[in-house]
Every structure is written in C-alpha cells, then in structure tokens.
Amino acid sequence: MTDxxxxxxxxxxxxxxxxxxxxxxxxxxxxxxLARRGINVAPFKSQNMALNSAVTQDGGEIGRAQAVQxxxxxxxxxxxxxxxxxxxxxxxxxxxxxxGKALADMNAVGYxxxxxxxxxxxxxxxxxLQQQYQTIIIEGAGSPAEINLRDNDVANxxxxxxxxxxxxxxxxxxxxGVFAHIYGTLALLSKSEQARVKGFVINRFRGxxxxxxxxxxxxxxxxxxxxxxxxxxxxxxxxxxxxxxNCQQVEAADHQLKVVxxxxxxxxxxxxxxxxxxxxxxNLQFVGKEQPFPAADLIIIPGxxxxxxxxxxxxxxxxxxxxxxxxxxxxxxxxICGGYQMxxxxxxxxxxxxxxxxxxxxxxxxxxxxxxxxxxxLQQTKGTLTLPNQTPVTVKGYEIHAGVTQxxxxxxPLQLTDGPDGQLGCDNQVFGTYLHGIFEQQAGCxxxxxxxxxxxxxxxxxxxxxxxxxxxIADTIEEHMDLSALWPQWADQFTR
Numbered sequence: 001m002t003d004x005x006x007x008x009x010x011x012x013x014x015x016x017x018x019x020x021x022x023x024x025x026x027x028x029x030x031x032x033x034l035a036r037r038g039i040n041v042a043p044f045k046s047q048n049m050a051l052n053s054a055v056t057q058d059g060g061e062i063g064r065a066q067a068v069q070x071x072x073x074x075x076x077x078x079x080x081x082x083x084x085x086x087x088x089x090x091x092x093x094x095x096x097x098x099x100g101k102a103l104a105d106m107n108a109v110g111y112x113x114x115x116x117x118x119x120x121x122x123x124x125x126x127x128x129l130q131q132q133y134q135t136i137i138i139e140g141a142g143s144p145a146e147i148n149l150r151d152n153d154v155a156n157x158x159x160x161x162x163x164x165x166x167x168x169x170x171x172x173x174x175x176x177g178v179f180a181h182i183y184g185t186l187a188l189l190s191k192s193e194q195a196r197v198k199g200f201v202i203n204r205f206r207g208x209x210x211x212x213x214x215x216x217x218x219x220x221x222x223x224x225x226x227x228x229x230x231x232x233x234x235x236x237x238x239x240x241x242x243x244x245x246n247c248q249q250v251e252a253a254d255h256q257l258k259v260v261x262x263x264x265x266x267x268x269x270x271x272x273x274x275x276x277x278x279x280x281x282x283n284l285q286f287v288g289k290e291q292p293f294p295a296a297d298l299i300i301i302p303g304x305x306x307x308x309x310x311x312x313x314x315x316x317x318x319x320x321x322x323x324x325x326x327x328x329x330x331x332x333x334x335x336i337c338g339g340y341q342m343x344x345x346x347x348x349x350x351x352x353x354x355x356x357x358x359x360x361x362x363x364x365x366x367x368x369x370x371x372x373x374x375x376x377x378l379q380q381t382k383g384t385l386t387l388p389n390q391t392p393v394t395v396k397g398y399e400i401h402a403g404v405t406q407x408x409x410x411x412x413p414l415q416l417t418d419g420p421d422g423q424l425g426c427d428n429q430v431f432g433t434y435l436h437g438i439f440e441q442q443a444g445c446x447x448x449x450x451x452x453x454x455x456x457x458x459x460x461x462x463x464x465x466x467x468x469x470x471x472x473i474a475d476t477i478e479e480h481m482d483l484s485a486l487w488p489q490w491a492d493q494f495t496r
Contacts, residue, residue, distance in 0.1 A: 010130065011044075012486065013160050014201075015140035017171040017181035022203035022231070024065040025239055026170055027139045029473030031072040033483065034135065036474065037493045042081060042129050043069030045139040046122045047155040049086040049094065051268035051305055055398040059378045060100020061085060064271055065139070068239065072470045080125035084118055084154070086111070089266060089305050089354060099125060102376055115152040119162065122154055126163055135487075138165060145188040157193045166198045168228060168486075174204035179215055186223055198486075199228040206233045229481040238278060238469040256281045257454040260296040263288045264338075265313050266305040269400070272336055273300070275439040275462040281454060293322045298332045298452040301339030303436065307372070307403070308349060308360040311342050320363060332452045333365065333430045340422070340432030341403050344368035353402055365430040366423045368407035376402045381435070383416035385444055387451045388428050395444040397437030405434075 012030070016023045027043055034041040043066050054067035060079035070077040079100030086094040093107045096114070099121055106114060129136050142149075144156035144167075152158065160167050171181045182200050189197070200219070205212065209230060216227045261273055263286050276284045287293055304310040314320060323333060335343040344362040349355065349372040362370075382396035395414070412420035414433055422433035431451070439445045439462070446457040477483075484491040 010134060011136040011138060011163070011165040013138040013140060013165045013167045015144050015156055015167050015169050017143055017169060017185045019142050021170050021172045023139050023170060025473055026201060027137050028069045028072040028239065028470055029477045030137050031069050032470050032474035033477055035073050037490070039490060040134040041073050042075060042133040042136055043073065043139065044126060044129055044136045045082050045141065046159045047084040047086065047141055048082050049088065049141065051087055051266065052271050053085060053087065053269065053400060055378050055380050055400060056100060057380060061097050061378050061400060062100065080128050083122045083125035087305055112152065115154050119154050122159065123162065143185060145185045147188065157189060160196055161192065167196050168199050168201055169197055170201040170203050172203050174206070174233060178202055179219055182219060183222060197225060199226040201228055202230045204233045205230050228485065231476055231480060234472060234476065237472060238465050257283070257298065257449060257452060258296045259284045259298045259300060260293050261286050261300050261302055262314065262319055264302065264304045264310040266310055268303045268305050269337070269436050270302055272302065272436055272439060275445055278462065278465055279459060281458055289317065293319065293326065296326065296331060298334065299323060299326055301335040301342055303337035303339060306354050307338040307341050308347055309355055310338065311347065311360055314342070323363065327426060327429050335432040337401050337434055337436060340434060341370040341405065343430060343432045344370055344405070346370070348372065366425040366432050368405050368423055370403040370405045372402050373404050376400065379418065381416045381418060383414055385414050385447055387413060387447050390447055390450065393443035393447050395435065395438055395441055397435040397440070399434045400436065401434055
C-alpha cells in the first residue's frame with residue numbers, strides 16, 4: 001500500500017481510538033463532501049452494536065447512524081450498509097441481525113465464535129456496494145486496539161485487512177490524552193495494520209491551534225504518519241447519536257412545556273426525542289435510575305429492547321406510582337412502541353423472545369393486550385393522526401416491534417397504510433402508538449404538543465435541522481482537510 005489511496009481501492013475506513021471519538025460524524029461529513037461533487041458514494045459499517053436502529057424501504061433493520069450517513073450521500077439506506085447489527089438485550093447477550101433480519105440471540109462468547117461465519121455476509125454486502133458505488137466510506141466500531149477482541153475481528157482491522165482498504169484514525173482531544181490515544185493505538189496494531197493507516201484526525205479541538213503544533217510535530221515524527229486534520233469543537237451540532245443518549249438541548253428563553261422521559265435499561269430509538277430536544281418551547285429531561293420525576297406536563301415512556309424486564313425496572317424505581325400521581329394531577333402520558341405496550345393490560349412472551357416465558361401485568365391505562373411473537377414487524381409507514389378536537393394531520397415514520405397488540409379499534413387515532421394503530425385512554429390523558437419518528441414532522445409534533453397542553457406551537461423543521469447538521473460537518477471538513485491527499489484521483493473536483 002502506498003501513502004495515498006489507490007483508485008482501484010475506492011474505499012476509506014474511519015477507525016477511532018475510543019468509542020464516541022467521532023467516527024460516525026466524520027463518515028457522514030465525508031459522505032456529504034463527496035456527494036456534493038457528484039461522486040457516487042455510500043456508507044458502510046460491518047458490525048454495529050446499538051439500540052438505535054432504522055428501517056429500510058424493503059423492511060430491513062440497520063443502525064440509525066448508517067441511515068443518517070445514507071442521507072448524507074443522498075441515497076436510500078440499504079441493509080448492506082450495515083450487514084451486522086447487535087441489539088443488546090442483557091449485559092452479556094444481544095439479538096444478532098444479519099443483512100436486516102434477526103438471526104438469533106447470542107451471548108458474548110457465542111457471538112465471538114460466530115464471527116468466523118458472519119464475515120461471509122459482511123464481505124458479500126461490501127462487494128455489492130462496491131459494484132454500485134464509486135467509493136465507500138467505512139466506519140469502524142469502538143477501537144481497533146481492543147486486545148481481547150482482535151481474534152476473529154470483523155469490525156475494525158480484521159475487516160480492513162480482509163477487504164484491503166486504507167484506514168484513517170480519529171481521536172477526541174476534548175477527552176484529554178489524545179497523543180497517548182493515537183500513539184498507543186497505532187503501537188498495538190500489527191505491522192501490516194500499521195502500514196494500512198494513512199494518517200490521523202484530531203476531533204473536537206478548542207483553543208489556539210498554535211498551542212497544539214508542537215504535539216502534532218512530535219506525533220508525526222514518532223509515527224511517520226501525517227495528521228490529516230484538526231477538527232474544531234462544533235458547539236450545538238445536531239446529528240443523531242449512534243447509541244448514547246444526547247441530552248444537549250437548544251437554548252430558549254422560555255420553555256413552555258415540560259417533558260420527562262424515563263431512561264429504561266434497554267431504551268431503544270431514543271432518537272425519537274431529538275425533535276423535542278431541538279424544540280424552543282420544550283424543556284426535555286431524561287430521568288435515570290433512582291431519580292424521581294420532576295414536575296412535568298408530559299411523560300413519554302420510550303421504546304425498549306426488553307419490555308417485560310424494563311417494566312419491572314420501571315416499577316422498582318417507583319415510576320409507576322409517579323405516573324399515577326402525574327395523571328391524577330391532570331398531566332398527559334405517551335407510550336411509544338415498548339412504552340405503548342407497557343401502558344396496556346398485559347404483555348405475554350410465550351416463546352421467551354425477550355427473556356423468560358411468561359405474562360406481565362401492564363400499567364393498565366390502555367385497553368390493549370400484547371403478545372411477543374417470533375417474527376418482528378419492520379416497516380416504514382405513513383398515514384393520518386387525529387387527536388381530540390384537532391384536524392387530522394399527515395404523519396410518517398417506522399415500526400420496529402415483535403409485539404402483536406390486540407384491542408386496537410377501527411377508529412384508532414392513527415390510520416396508517418397497514419391499518420389502525422394506537423389508542424387513547426384514561427379520559428384522553430394517555431396516548432400510545434407503535435410509530436417511531438412521529439415527532440419529526442412539524443404537523444404531527446404540533447398536534448401532539450397541543451394535545452399535551454402547548455397552545456401556540458412553534459415547531460421547527462427537524463429535517464432541515466438534520467440537513468444543516470450534516471452540511472455543517474461537511475463545511476468544516478472542507479475548510480480544514482486536504483481532501484486531495486485522500487483522493488488524488490478526484491483532486492480536480494476538490495479544487496473547483
């Protein structure tokens with residue numbers, strides 16, 4: 001391998017010194033930079049571990065980060081952009097999803113052994129993308145220097161070696177220790193892997209770059225690798241998190257509606273609440289273990305990968321009693337997906353899909369009963385939402401659930417392409433739905449916030465906010481990075 005990318009390789013992999021170093025963000029930004037110049041580009045992540053997922057048009061499930069990266073490319077997400085998705089359901093086990101479909105639940109040791117097998121569909125997906133696109137921007141997972149995970153690795157250097165792709169390594173200087181992170185990561189790689197690394201990116205830098213220059217010179221001398229870019233800290237950047245909950249909230253002079261979201265142990269698709277975080281009239285608070293609910297107008301019970309066990313957790317925190325008191329004082333409650341199931345009468349898991357087989361008593365605010373089935377519902381959908389004393393509005397989103405719910409009436413508040421969904425109960429104080437993404441459209445968000453008590457809504461365009469976030473990353477990369485050094489075959493397109 002030479003010091004520049006080869007046109008025949010047509011791929012670049014971004015690995016990180018740690019989790020949350022900025023891999024997902026850098027991949028999204030690079031995808032947008034290339035797409036702006038008419039280069040047909042796609043994202044790829046061989047293995048993703050996250051409870052934030054997205055549904056493709058053909059009903060497959062992938063990591064949400066890859067769906068956002070596909071948006072940065074201006075293309076539809078595909079299951080081949082994330083051929084392996086791991087969705088943790090216990091501290092030592094996860095549901096393994098291969099090319100969009102749930103394969104099995106495995107413990108950590110079982111999956112580690114299975115990685116020898118799963119490399120085949122990973123390479124199949126990567127090859128298919130290479131046949132369709134001019135270049136692929138690949139995201140690693142965690143760190144390539146995790147000694148205990150290097151055997152049978154499919155997510156970092158194991159994949160890079162198999163696919164024969166060049167690598168850049170990104171590190172987060174805001175955490176401290178950036179030079180040790182980079183130097184130590186490189187030192188723990190094999191000789192062939194070290195040769196594959198083309199340079200480093202330092203992320204989230206604050207301050208005067210002159211104070212960093214001596215360190216950059218030292219790093220380049222010690223490693224023989226260039227520092228390709230120092231990216232500044234982007235305050236207020238809005239881009240959906242791969243897995244960690246983002247509590248950052250838009251600044252507003254007067255939050256008018258107080259919203260509380262309890263953080264369940266297996267909370268999933270908490271990106272549902274990003275539009276509320278960015279809403280100037282909403283004060284959104286996530287409440288964790290052993291924390292009481294603050295005073296609120298609206299409580300939203302989120303989705304979860306393990307509904308029955310998280311229902312036990314919710315009761316252990318005393319949150320069921322706090323929800324009861326909240327409703328008695330006139331507050332509103334929403335349940336989304338797993339949260340919707342919890343609001344019903346019972347949740348049955350006869351096939352032990354999410355844990356031990358059995359039946360759990362729900363919170364009892366909605367007259368529905370749910371059974372966890374073997375086949376998962378995965379679909380994009382749209383329709384109309386009608387809430388009391390409001391004009392019907394158009395909504396769209398996606399469904400990811402194994403539960404089949406009985407008791408939904410023909411005149412349910414949501415009329416979707418595949419039938420009625422959701423229920424209103426408890427004198428119209430409680431609303432439940434399977435529809436993820438319901439807050440992302442202005443009309444739907446307005447309707448729900450009005451129902452919750454916000455009279456004059458000023459909901460921003462969340463899609464525009466997301467696009468602005470991607471563009472902001474791309475603009476920063478274009479300003480600071482020598483793109484011609486990464487893609488000499490397209491140098492003339494970067495200098496136009």
